[in-house]
Amino acid sequence: MKPFSKINSIITPLDKANVDTDQIIPKQFLKLITKSGFGKFLFYDWRFNHDGQEKDDFILNDSHYKTSQILVTNENFGCGSSREHAVWALKDFGFDVIISPSFADIFYSNCFKNGVLPIILDIENIKKLLQFKGAIELDLESQTIIFGDESINFKIDSHRKIRLLEGLDDIDLTLKEDAKIETFEKNSSRISIFE
Amino acid sequence: MTETLFEKIWNSHVVVERENEPSLIYIDRHLIHEVTSPQAFDGLRVNNRKVRRPDLTVATIDHNVPTTDRSLPMIDETSSTQIKTLEKNCEDFGIKLFGINDPNQGIVHVIGPQLGITLPGSTIVCGDSHTSTQGAFGAFAFGIGTSEVEHTLATQTLWLEKPKTFEILATGKRKNSFAVTSKDIILSIIKQIGTDGGTGHVLEYRGDAISDLSMEQRMTICNMSIEAGSRAGLIAPDEKTFDYLNNRKYTPKNYDDLVDDWKNNLMTDANSKFDKTFTIDVEKIEPQVSWGTNPAMVSDVTSKVPTPEEFGNNNEIQIESAKKALSYMDLKPDTPIVDIPIDRVFIGSCTNARLEDLKDASEIVKGKTVNSAVSAMVVPGSQMVKLQAEELGLDRIFKDANFEWRESGCSMCLGMNPDILKPGERCASTSNRNFEGRQGSGGRTHLVSPVMAAASAIAGHFVDVREWC
Numbered sequence: 001m002k003p004f005s006k007i008n009s010i011i012t013p014l015d016k017a018n019v020d021t022d023q024i025i026p027k028q029f030l031k032l033i034t035k036s037g038f039g040k041f042l043f044y045d046w047r048f049n050h051d052g053q054e055k056d057d058f059i060l061n062d063s064h065y066k067t068s069q070i071l072v073t074n075e076n077f078g079c080g081s082s083r084e085h086a087v088w089a090l091k092d093f094g095f096d097v098i099i100s101p102s103f104a105d106i107f108y109s110n111c112f113k114n115g116v117l118p119i120i121l122d123i124e125n126i127k128k129l130l131q132f133k134g135a136i137e138l139d140l141e142s143q144t145i146i147f148g149d150e151s152i153n154f155k156i157d158s159h160r161k162i163r164l165l166e167g168l169d170d171i172d173l174t175l176k177e178d179a180k181i182e183t184f185e186k187n188s189s190r191i192s193i194f195e
Numbered sequence: 196m197t198e199t200l201f202e203k204i205w206n207s208h209v210v211v212e213r214e215n216e217p218s219l220i221y222i223d224r225h226l227i228h229e230v231t232s233p234q235a236f237d238g239l240r241v242n243n244r245k246v247r248r249p250d251l252t253v254a255t256i257d258h259n260v261p262t263t264d265r266s267l268p269m270i271d272e273t274s275s276t277q278i279k280t281l282e283k284n285c286e287d288f289g290i291k292l293f294g295i296n297d298p299n300q301g302i303v304h305v306i307g308p309q310l311g312i313t314l315p316g317s318t319i320v321c322g323d324s325h326t327s328t329q330g331a332f333g334a335f336a337f338g339i340g341t342s343e344v345e346h347t348l349a350t351q352t353l354w355l356e357k358p359k360t361f362e363i364l365a366t367g368k369r370k371n372s373f374a375v376t377s378k379d380i381i382l383s384i385i386k387q388i389g390t391d392g393g394t395g396h397v398l399e400y401r402g403d404a405i406s407d408l409s410m411e412q413r414m415t416i417c418n419m420s421i422e423a424g425s426r427a428g429l430i431a432p433d434e435k436t437f438d439y440l441n442n443r444k445y446t447p448k449n450y451d452d453l454v455d456d457w458k459n460n461l462m463t464d465a466n467s468k469f470d471k472t473f474t475i476d477v478e479k480i481e482p483q484v485s486w487g488t489n490p491a492m493v494s495d496v497t498s499k500v501p502t503p504e505e506f507g508n509n510n511e512i513q514i515e516s517a518k519k520a521l522s523y524m525d526l527k528p529d530t531p532i533v534d535i536p537i538d539r540v541f542i543g544s545c546t547n548a549r550l551e552d553l554k555d556a557s558e559i560v561k562g563k564t565v566n567s568a569v570s571a572m573v574v575p576g577s578q579m580v581k582l583q584a585e586e587l588g589l590d591r592i593f594k595d596a597n598f599e600w601r602e603s604g605c606s607m608c609l610g611m612n613p614d615i616l617k618p619g620e621r622c623a624s625t626s627n628r629n630f631e632g633r634q635g636s637g638g639r640t641h642l643v644s645p646v647m648a649a650a651s652a653i654a655g656h657f658v659d660v661r662e663w664c
Contacts, residue, residue: 017512018390018489022630027611031259031273033233033280035341045632050618074512076391079424079489080628081609082324083231084340105358105394105426106324106338113342157356159216170342171244174350177211177219181247181352184210190223191447192250193312194291 001115003167007096007138009069012059013130019073020080021107025089038085039092060093070097070138072129078107087114097138099145101126112160113170119145119154140165197464199360200431201397204335204461208318210352217354223317224334225347226303227254227290229281230611231322235345236284246288247351253312254285255293257302259611262574262601265295274612288348299444301577301603304328304545308414309579311443315432315457320347325545325627327420330429331413332436333461335397337427358426359470361396365404367478373555374661375480377412378547378625378644380404381419382483386493388473393425396471399463400430404477410439411551418546419627422490431462484532484657485629485642487520492629494532496647496659502528523631524639525619533657535641536568539622540652541634542598542645543574544608547625552576552645553584557592559649559663565597566655572599574606574614598652610635623651 029041046058054061071090077100078086087110090098098111099119111118117140121129129136129147136147140161145152163170198206211219225248232254239246246252259274269275278295285292293299299306304325307313315333320326324338343353363384369375385392398420405413413430420428437454440446447453482496487506494501503521505528507514521528526535542548542556553575565571573593575581581603584590590600607614608626610633616622618637625648629640643651650660 017516020489020628020630022609022628022633026632026636027609030230030611031271031277033277034237035234045636050636076394076424079390080324080421080630082322082338082340084234084322084342087340102391102394104391104424106340110340110342113340157217170354171238171242171346171349174219174346174352174354177352178350180210180219181221181350184221188207190221190248190251191314191317191453193224193253193445194250195448 001167004164012068014073017074021086024086038089042089079104197467199463224319225252226321230258238345249289260604305576311446328418330417333432362469362472365402367476376644377415391424393423398428411549540571541624544626546627548576556645556649571652
């Protein structure tokens with residue numbers, strides 16, 4: 001995974017609550033067997049009419065936001081289905097950071113596995129960011145977001161932060177604990193399904 | 196020290212624990228299906244890794260299988276590719292697969308318990324959020340993403356932050372326990388605690404109103420824990436649990452010894468502390484019907500579609516969501532729920548497609564005919580459920596009433612196969628999610644219990660099923 005670096009980008013404001021993963025990536029696009037190429041299907045039913053034409057009133061279709069790497073949204077983002085395709089689609093579209101007052105658990109965890117940083121901020125700061133025009137600076141190392149004259153700090157689990165900053169592979173790290181996994185299996189034998 | 200059931204299961208599965216870091220948790224059961232696994236197997240191949248414990252892993256095909264005649268070739272090539280990919284992956288990595296023509300094929304959360312693969316006190320994962328269903332057996336069962344599927348395949352463990360605990364205490368006795376179902380209980384709970392009420396928590400459902408439920412009814416409750424934001428929900432095992440799992444295809448050989456052990460250990464100790472508690476009196480619950488686009492947007496069948504302000508209760512974001520939901524659902528506030536006409540009925544999904552669900556629905560349908568304006572289908576949760584239902588003659592009852600009787604799979608719960616709503620169609624569905632477009636782009640979903648779905652199919656609109664039995 002690519003190490004996570006500093007970001008300087010405008011914000012795409014998506015002022016909606018309870019955005020579920022069915023909206024982020026509808027089911028008809030879950031049939032691919034690769035991890036790439038999901039960006040074009042992101043928010044498909046919100047972005048496109050039934051005839052495949054772009055809807056003018058949806059923010060992601062506004063060319064102003066084309067280079068944005070930061071999505072700011074409202075509470076309980078990513079609820080519903082566990083489909084990691086939702087994160088693959090956001091990342092492939094160009095979003096490296098999602099900022100929300102709260103995230104659904106599985107989605108939150110899926111973000112870190114794909115180098116996407118989910119940031120939880122209080123509702124007042126979310127409101128400010130949703131209104132803010134212009135580029136913001138985001139630094140994971142110092143856990144700060146600078147926009148205009150304001151600077152806010154965000155919290156993140158230190159373990160997850162290091163993994164993102166260094167772009168570490170989870171499985172490689174776990175395999176370093178192999179001896180402990182083996183000991184666990186020896187000490188309490190697991191019940192095989194097919195004994 | 197007193198501990199909750201969840202804490203006991205967690206503690207007995209910790210492989211690595213360090214201060215202020217996630218813990219490495221051992222996984223006892225890993226269930227796999229065709230949609231969320233291909234990229235995980237690819238990852239193993241790229242890194243030249245093996246599956247650590249094929250003996251703790253099983254696979255089936257459920258999400259995009261057609262529910263029509265399976266002797267015919269599949270029309271959808273991409274679905275077919277995904278299915279063939281799983282078949283190859285299982286062969287290459289030595290994983291047992293219940294394939295498309297296997298008598299044990301079915302929705303992954305239906306077959307786990309039915310085959311005795313689901314065990315009390317165990318940790319169970321699957322790349323599907325409704326894995327929480329299996330918490331009904333006193334297991335810590337939760338959905339994971341594809342990266343975690345790959346991680347589990349390679350290491351049989353997952354890094355997890357310890358969730359908090361949330362007690363859902365259900366008291367009282369249902370008035371009319373046939374017409375007011377466990378689906379109505381869980382919808383009422385979600386309506387009150389909200390779609391993110393359980394985020395970061397594991398729910399434990401407790402109280403007489405829970406003990407009173409059959410295993411299949413308990414599964415319906417745990418299934419929808421994720422709709423309240425909880426990755427997992429569980430219920431302490433009891434005699435009903437142990438009876439259910441006895442003599443299944445993969446019930447462990449030393450089952451009696453295991454049961455003795457579970458009886459002594461798998462309960463929340465008296466005076467244990469939960470991080471949160473919510474109490475619900477089931478006596479007050481009536482049949483529920485969802486009217487909006489998330490599972491907290493639910494009303495009593497005898498009430499009306501609320502105004503956004505009534506629903507939002509001064510919360511701007513909620514009021515705005517309700518406005519959008521009503522517009523998507525094409526509903527006007529103050530419409531009586533029973534005046535809402537329907538076009539389609541879907542009895543199926545991991546929430547409500549087990550044998551008892553079909554039996555109860557058939558009681559309502561018996562001797563009646565589906566309204567001429569409605570098209571209705573029954574999709575059993577597994578091929579085994581289908582066979583058992585056919586042995587009881589339930590298929591005849593449904594077919595005589597003009598229901599379609601299908602092969603098993605996830606079907607119109609998420610519409611990955613050809614079973615979808617057309618834009619604008621309105622469906623009474625026994626599934627779990629009423630999200631925009633969930634059952635088909637532009638489709639409108641109303642979540643209900645199997646008996647409510649059955650009665651609505653006959654009437655052509657929602658009805659209070661209590662008046663029918």
